[in-house]
Amino acid sequence: MHKNDAIVRVRYAETDQMGVVHHGNYYTWFEVARAEFFNSLGYTYKQLEDDGVILPLTESFCEYIKPAKYFDEIIIRTKIEFMKGVRLTFGYEVIRKEDDVLLARGKTSHAFVDKSLKPIKIKKVNRKIWDMLEQCVS
Numbered sequence: 001m002h003k004n005d006a007i008v009r010v011r012y013a014e015t016d017q018m019g020v021v022h023h024g025n026y027y028t029w030f031e032v033a034r035a036e037f038f039n040s041l042g043y044t045y046k047q048l049e050d051d052g053v054i055l056p057l058t059e060s061f062c063e064y065i066k067p068a069k070y071f072d073e074i075i076i077r078t079k080i081e082f083m084k085g086v087r088l089t090f091g092y093e094v095i096r097k098e099d100d101v102l103l104a105r106g107k108t109s110h111a112f113v114d115k116s117l118k119p120i121k122i123k124k125v126n127r128k129i130w131d132m133l134e135q136c137v138s
Helices: 025-040 045-050 127-134
Strands: 003-009 057-064 073-084 087-096 101-111
Touching: 003 025, 025 045, 025 057, 025 073, 025 087, 025 101, 073 101, 073 127
Parallel strands: none
Antiparallel strands: 003 073, 057 101, 073 087, 087 101
């Protein structure tokens, strides 16, 4: 199993008047964390797309446990929870770095598709990508 930690600092623009992060920003952090997950494998999201594979979002979920606040340093711990056929699910834990408190957890599900948005069985289309990701599944 492979996990990767992406770190972001909460920006003022991501918060409301009380200094609490708006819920929609967690999904942006999930996207940042997915890209960093691929980078940690030595294979960028851009390379994936250059190889003709796109991962559109099919489902998303986030459970908000405690608020993230302005200027917090946040760890987004990312792992692959499920991969089969044309489907891939990432799991995320959002942790405040200062005290290791779990702030949120979430999931995003994706489909492997080609550039025409036709679903593809990545194991058959690009075995290298399949093998790389399969080793990461928790």
